[in-house]
Amino acid sequence: MPKNENTAFISENLHNFKHFDAAFDCLHMINLNxxxxxxxxxxxxxxxxxxxxxxxxxxxxxxxxxxxxxAEALKAVQEALNAKGLSLKIWDAYRPYAVTVAFWKRVHDERYVANPANGSGHNRGIAVDVTLVQLHNGMPLDMGTDFDNFTDSAHGNFSQFPSQILANRKLLQDIMTTHGFKALPTEWWHFSWINAANFPVLNIPFKKMKKIVQ
Ligand SMILES: [Zn+2]
Incomplete structure (x- = not known):
């Protein structure tokens, strides 16, 4: 398993990315759709x-x-949700490093935006922003706030919501953590995989990723 120090980004080196993608099964990038x-x-x-x-x-x-x-964990989560008539909805997953840099210029707050010095779980392809919807029509469950709500009401321990909203949040958190994800205390929608340092930060733009990932 290749390790990379915080500053040793693979960046936009497609040759390296293709090599690691082929050589290390856990680094393989998957089309979630x-x-x-x-x-x-x-x-x-x-x-x-x-x-x-x-x-x-x-x-x-x-x-x-x-x-x-x-991707495999998300598939297992989705199977469990589908059995309840529900589905995951992905708001964000892999995010090119250059986008994290642009976010940081706007929001200098590590509670809500990753410091580019470290790279983010999204840059490593191991973090997802998700919510729950009805499987048959995509109608969202009420989670109390929208995506990227940078207030206390987005925190996982915020309790001043009606019981149904708290139950919806708990359902999402329980099913994600049961399948190996870690929740983020400040964003109810953000979940990341373990051992982040094992997954290099990437700055491969979407258009290039689309050509690489079958
Ligand atoms: Zn996120």
Missing amino acids: EFVPNIYIDLRYAGNDNFMHTPMYPFHTAIAYARKPV
């Missing part, structure tokens, strides 16, 4: 409906990527 049955994907950074108020990914990007162990 194809791999996770029935999943809803709405990449909020591919439109204007995000805290930057402008597309940070190519407009209308609709394919989400994550590393293989993450």
